[in-house]
Each structure stands twice: as structure tokens, then as C-alpha cells.
Amino acid sequence: MCGVIGWIGQPGSSPNEALIERAMTRLHHRGPDGRGYSERDHVGLGHTRLAIIDLAGAKQPMAHDSGLRISFNGEIYNFRALRNRLEGLGHRFVLNSDTEVLAAACAQWGPEAVDHLEGMYAFVVDDPERDLVWAARDPLGQKPLYACDARFQPQAAWLFVSELKAVLPEAERRVDREAALRFLTYDFVPDEEGIFQGVQKLRPGEVWCLQRSQPGEPHRRRFFPLHPGAKIESTADYLEGLETRLDDAVQRRLVSDVPLGVFLSGGIDSSLITAFAVRHRKAGGLKTFAIGFEEKIFDERHHAQAVADHLGTDHHCRVVTAQHLLDVVPTILSHQDEPFGDPSLIPTYLLSQFAREQVTVALGGDGGDELFLGYPTFVAESLRKPFRWFPRLGWKASAAAAQLLPGGQGHCPLDYKVKRFLAGSSRPLPDRHQVWIGGATPEVLRRLAPGLNEEELFAPSRRSWAASRGDDFERLTQLYAEHYLAAGVLQKADRASMMVSLELRAPFLDRGVVRHALQAPHALRISGRQTKIALRRLAQRMLPTSITERPKKGFGIPLSDWLRGPLRSWLEEQLDADRIKQQDLFAPSEVRDLLAEHLRGQCDHGKLLWNLACLSAFLSRSHSP
Incomplete structure (x- = not known):
């Protein structure tokens, strides 16, 4: 992975090269293998590189013969097929680099180039020929890209950057109180806003276009809507298609010129990714990594070892103590671009640190829970469904009575689950899911903010819900993918891995896999308390029964x-x-x-x-x- 900076000033001005150089220094962990800077007129591009493909070449920012320049963070997995297609259109290539292919695609198609890409990415393009500066983020939001206007950085019309902390010291830092309240609710700051005024993030699957000669408000386009396609009613056909698409997605993500491994927790998602990966590696040639815990309630190492033994991987496990986790809290929190509340960031960082001792790239199972309904909140929705007739006041009264239950101990005790379930059940979709999964209920938040407006608080998820399509569970898949996955899970994965310069890849987020997930028949999605039915049925062909019948555990700590x-x-x-x-x-x-x-x-x-x-x-x- 890499670090990206794009400075767009007013015409007639010059980019602040000194500021951009300092920002690149702060992004060194994202790109320890090289850095570059390029400016033309009022547009400056900076880049720090973690070399994965074409280690000696592919320096950035990269220029194309058309005059276009690009600063790119990520991987384009279909770059070889794209290269062949672009050669047929008259383009010539001298490197074995996805960046060179991406630059040619951007020169050929402009902002519509994103419609041809399979990968994870965030990039900024300076295209004088089209009078455009434009930026894009991958369909599911695996790679971050902040967009800052003149309220945050008065010297620039717009500033794009991979990590906000790279430009914080020189910025105007006025906290957005509404964003702070949403953080307490969501555990993260939603993508369409930022913790500081004048800051937001490109949303997943979004392109921003700025007129280069007059950089005002951007034109924005979503290019990968998560709407369900036509159902595949045949179970056999659906599972066959899922197997083919996952196998292709994993194979594409095994391409690397540096050592590569897989995160293996022993859960369904990471175990399936590992099973597909061993199809394309020699026996014993695939490294897998796990961490174990002294506390049995959190320890999954025996499940990971069972999968590794079954598949014949070169497995590595490190046991961490509570003290290990506690010791890294200050370091991890000091590395965040915005406040982030998911404590599983801590073990994710330790796993990334452990894997980085041997590999530079790792595959993981992110996305499986959102796309295939794996979270306990989906079970809660399923259990609540027969009681839709129950009046809201009844739910509210039950929630109030549940507050009399004594507080339990340990990770997510029963009383906590009961209280959250009832507190959420009094609310409509999608609000109740935010109550179930988030950091605080509106009732408690009103103690901190007496004038709290629930409509404003839940506005980001309500907008996504209004734009979603399908039945309730299809719409929930879209909601979780756009919010909890993009701004939560993937932000955690990116920050934890990039702290140690590790590239983390997610085969479940392949465009073909995502589209197929949205075509699943209901019988393969959820039934009562059984989740991820499609993945479990697929796993039965490849993994031990002890793994395929496991309930979801998660990467928790006794917070x-x-x-x-x-x-x-x-x-x-x-x-x-x-x-x-x-x-x-x-x-x-x-x-x-x-x-x-x-x-x-x-x-x-x-x-x-x-x-x-x-x-x-x-x-x-x-x-x-």
C-alpha cells in the first residue's frame, strides 16, 4: 500500500511543497520504499510507496504521455487483462506495473476508468487535457481518502490525503460537534463527514471531479451501487457460482512480488479464504497467521490449527497476554486519523505486527459477515420479526424494565444483550440496528447532549437505507456494507495493517463476489439463529465439520x-x-x-x-x- 496526497490550489497559486513534503514524512509507514513529488501549475501530487508489484519500477507520482499524472494507493487485480485491452487501443507499456496500466486507463476513459477496475484503491488524477482533477475510491471502501476544503486548509481549494494526521499540524482544527456525537453512536465517524469542519471522506465507490481551471464544488458520482440483482433460485447453481467467484477472487489476490500469507482465525470466513488459497500454492507453501489468548473465552487458536492441519499450511501462532494488549493501547490510539471506537483494532494490530515479521502481503476474511449476514444483529432481526405486531410503547416499557436487571461481568454479558435488544426493538429500521451494534443508545447520549435530535443522529444510515433496494435483509446487507464495513471494519484493517507496512487484501470484496452475494436466495442467507448459510454450505465441501458448524466469535476483548x-x-x-x-x-x-x-x-x-x-x-x- 501507499500514501497519497493531492493539492489543488486556486489558479495562479503554487502548491505548498514544504507542507506536502512534511505530510509525506508522516505517511512513511504507508510507503517506506520510496517517495515522490510532482507539481504543475496549481496542482501538486505527493506519494509514498510500499513496493508490491514491479519492485524496481513504477515510481510515483506517475506521468502519462497525454500529460496526465496520477498518485495511486492500492492494487488493480485485473491490470493484465486491462493492459491487453489498452494495447489494442494503441497504448504502449514499458513496465510490469498496475500503476502504469491505471494511468493509461485514466487517459483513455477519464473518470469512467473506474468502471473497468477490479481492485482496492484510492487515487488522485491531474488531467489538464480534460481540465479535470479527479479522485476515486474503490467500490467497498478498502482504501481511505480524505477530502479537505479551505475551512480545514485555507491555502488550498481542495486537499486529498490518505491519512488525515499527515496534514493535521498545519490545519485549522475546529471540531464538528455533530460528528463527535455520531462517533459515540456509530463507533466511527461516518464516511460522508469528518471530525473536523471542512473534512469528509470519499464514500465507497465514489468519484469526485473538480474543474481544474476553476476548482469549486466537486461533481460526485457513485459508480458501484449495492443493489441486489435477479435472484438465483437454484441452490446448486448459486453455490457453484459462489465457489467459482471466490476461487477467482483469491487467485487474483495471490499475485505479489513479495512474500504473502493469510490471516487464519479458524472462523468460517478466513478458513474459506485459506482453503481457496491452498489450491493455487504448493503443499506447505502457504503461510497462515493467528494469535491466541490466555483467556479461553477469546482464544480460537485450536480452531485455526485444525484448519491449518486439514489444509496443510505453514501455520504460525503467537499467544498474547492481556498485558500485551494493554501495552499497545496508547500507540494505537495515537495513530488514528479520527476517533475510532472498535477495540478489536488492538488484536488486529498485534496480528498484523506478527505477520509482518515474515510477509508483506496478507489475505483476510473481511466482508463475509456483512455480505452473507453473519452478525448477531441479523439474528436479533430474525428473532424480532414474529413480534412486529408488538406496539412500540410495549417495547419501550420492556426496555425500561430491563434496566432493573443487575449488571453482568465479562464480554457482552446476557443482561447487556437483553437491554440492547429491547432498546433497539422500539425503533424502526434501520435505527434499531445502530442501537444494537453501536457505542451508545440515544437515551444515554441525551445525558451528554440534552438537545439531541435522533433524526440528525441517525441521518447517515437513514440516507443509505432510503437508497437501498430489496427486502429487509437485502437492504440490511447494503446498509452494513456501506457503513459498518467501509467506515468501521475496513478502516480498522487499513490502519492496523499500515501501521506496520503490511498490505491486507479482502477476496470477499471482489466485485463479482459482491454482486453474487446480492443475488442469494433467502434460503441461503439466514434462518432463525443460523447465519451465513451459503458460506457454511460451501465450507462443508472444504473444511472440517468443527469449523463449518461454529457460531461467530469475533475478535473481542473484555473491554x-x-x-x-x-x-x-x-x-x-x-x-x-x-x-x-x-x-x-x-x-x-x-x-x-x-x-x-x-x-x-x-x-x-x-x-x-x-x-x-x-x-x-x-x-x-x-x-x-
Whole structure:
């Protein structure tokens, strides 16, 4: 992977080369193998490179004979087929590089080039011939791209960058309070906005086009809508098609000029990716990586080892202690571009660090849960469905009564699940899913923000829901893919892996696999408490029964207990009354009361307090000189 910077000034101005050079230094972890800068007129492009394909060539920013220049982060998996097609259209190539092919595609088709790409990417193109500067992000949002206007960086009309922290020191940093509240709800800042005024992200599958000679508001286009196609009603035909598409997706992602391996947790998703990968590697020639935990409730290493033994991989496992996880919290939080609340970022980082000791590229199972309905919230929706007749007031009364249940201990105790299920069930789709999966309920958030407007709070997910198509579960697939996957799971994967300069690839996010997932017959999606039926049926052909019948476990940590124990002093430091008062977002007295209730075991505010602490740590760091 790489780091991308695109500076678009007003005509007649010059890019701030010194600022861009400093930003590239801060992006060194994304591209430790080289860096480059190029400017023409009022447009400057910067790039830091992690070399994966054509190690000696393919320097960036790269120029095309047409005068077009590009700064590109990612991989184009179909670049060889595209190269053949472009050669037929008169283009000539001198490198074995997907960047060179991408530059030619952009010269040939302009912004419509994205319609021809299979890959994960974020890039900025300066195209004087078309009087355009344009930027694009891959269909599912695997690679990040921030877009900043003059409110954030007054010297530029627009500034594109892979990681916001690369340009924070020189920016105007005014916190968007609405975005901060949404972070507490979603566990991340949704893609169409940013934690600071004047900052947003390109949405998954979006192209922005700016007029080069007069860079005002961008023209935006979504080029990969996640709408379901015609159902494939035959189970046999569907599973055969799924197997073919997944096999192709994995094979494409095994292309690398540097060492490559697979993350193997022992769950359905990563085990299937591994099973397909061994088809295309010599026996014992595929490295797989896992981490184990001393706490049995979180430890999956025996499942990962069972899959590795069954498939004959060269398996590597490292056991981490609670102290290992706790020790890296400050490092991980200091590396975030915006506040991020998913604590599974911690073990993901440790796994990436472990794998990076031997490989530069790894395949993972991200996307399987969103596309094939793997989360417990989908089970909750299935269980609630027979009770659609139950009045909203009844759900609200049940939720209020459930607050009398004593607080449990451990990871997601039963009382926590019951309280969240009832709190969410009083709300319509899609709001209840955000209550079920997010950091805080609106009822608790109103203690921090008395004037809270639920319509505004849930606006990003409601917009996605309104644009979705199909039955409820098809629409939920689209919602989770656009929000929880793109802004949550994939942001976590990108940040954790790029901290150690590891490229992480996700075969489930291949365009062909995604389209096929959206064509699944209902019988292969969810039934009662059984999730991911299609993947389980496919896995039965390739994996041990102990794996195919496993319930979803997830990459969890005992967050609530840690905040009462080994992380308590850190938590109290982040939520110190003077610090909260200085940040001027929430009343210190309400934060103090939430903390006290949690420490007494009266309520489980673990996710909310973690989010508040992550937000406080982020603001303290981002506002320091």
C-alpha cells in the first residue's frame, strides 16, 4: 500500500511543497520504499510507496504521455487483462506495473476508468487535457481518502490525503460537534463527514471531479451501487457460482512480488479464504497467521490449527497476554486519523505486527459477515420479526424494565444483550440496528447532549437505507456494507495493517463476489439463529465439520472489565473533568456520573466510556502543537 496526497490550489497559486513534503514524512509507514513529488501549475501530487508489484519500477507520482499524472494507493487485480485491452487501443507499456496500466486507463476513459477496475484503491488524477482533477475510491471502501476544503486548509481549494494526521499540524482544527456525537453512536465517524469542519471522506465507490481551471464544488458520482440483482433460485447453481467467484477472487489476490500469507482465525470466513488459497500454492507453501489468548473465552487458536492441519499450511501462532494488549493501547490510539471506537483494532494490530515479521502481503476474511449476514444483529432481526405486531410503547416499557436487571461481568454479558435488544426493538429500521451494534443508545447520549435530535443522529444510515433496494435483509446487507464495513471494519484493517507496512487484501470484496452475494436466495442467507448459510454450505465441501458448524466469535476483548481494572487509571486520565471542560463538548458532571455508574457495576457503559476516552485522547493529541 501507499500514501497519497493531492493539492489543488486556486489558479495562479503554487502548491505548498514544504507542507506536502512534511505530510509525506508522516505517511512513511504507508510507503517506506520510496517517495515522490510532482507539481504543475496549481496542482501538486505527493506519494509514498510500499513496493508490491514491479519492485524496481513504477515510481510515483506517475506521468502519462497525454500529460496526465496520477498518485495511486492500492492494487488493480485485473491490470493484465486491462493492459491487453489498452494495447489494442494503441497504448504502449514499458513496465510490469498496475500503476502504469491505471494511468493509461485514466487517459483513455477519464473518470469512467473506474468502471473497468477490479481492485482496492484510492487515487488522485491531474488531467489538464480534460481540465479535470479527479479522485476515486474503490467500490467497498478498502482504501481511505480524505477530502479537505479551505475551512480545514485555507491555502488550498481542495486537499486529498490518505491519512488525515499527515496534514493535521498545519490545519485549522475546529471540531464538528455533530460528528463527535455520531462517533459515540456509530463507533466511527461516518464516511460522508469528518471530525473536523471542512473534512469528509470519499464514500465507497465514489468519484469526485473538480474543474481544474476553476476548482469549486466537486461533481460526485457513485459508480458501484449495492443493489441486489435477479435472484438465483437454484441452490446448486448459486453455490457453484459462489465457489467459482471466490476461487477467482483469491487467485487474483495471490499475485505479489513479495512474500504473502493469510490471516487464519479458524472462523468460517478466513478458513474459506485459506482453503481457496491452498489450491493455487504448493503443499506447505502457504503461510497462515493467528494469535491466541490466555483467556479461553477469546482464544480460537485450536480452531485455526485444525484448519491449518486439514489444509496443510505453514501455520504460525503467537499467544498474547492481556498485558500485551494493554501495552499497545496508547500507540494505537495515537495513530488514528479520527476517533475510532472498535477495540478489536488492538488484536488486529498485534496480528498484523506478527505477520509482518515474515510477509508483506496478507489475505483476510473481511466482508463475509456483512455480505452473507453473519452478525448477531441479523439474528436479533430474525428473532424480532414474529413480534412486529408488538406496539412500540410495549417495547419501550420492556426496555425500561430491563434496566432493573443487575449488571453482568465479562464480554457482552446476557443482561447487556437483553437491554440492547429491547432498546433497539422500539425503533424502526434501520435505527434499531445502530442501537444494537453501536457505542451508545440515544437515551444515554441525551445525558451528554440534552438537545439531541435522533433524526440528525441517525441521518447517515437513514440516507443509505432510503437508497437501498430489496427486502429487509437485502437492504440490511447494503446498509452494513456501506457503513459498518467501509467506515468501521475496513478502516480498522487499513490502519492496523499500515501501521506496520503490511498490505491486507479482502477476496470477499471482489466485485463479482459482491454482486453474487446480492443475488442469494433467502434460503441461503439466514434462518432463525443460523447465519451465513451459503458460506457454511460451501465450507462443508472444504473444511472440517468443527469449523463449518461454529457460531461467530469475533475478535473481542473484555473491554468493560478492563475499564474497571487495568485500564481504569488511563480511563480516568482521559475523562478528567478539566480535560473534558477544556474540550467543551460535553458536561464534565455527566461524564463523571457515567464513569461512576460503570465503576460501581451499576450499569455497563463500557462501550460509551471507551469511545469518550478515545475521543478525548484524539482531541488532546490533535490539538497539541
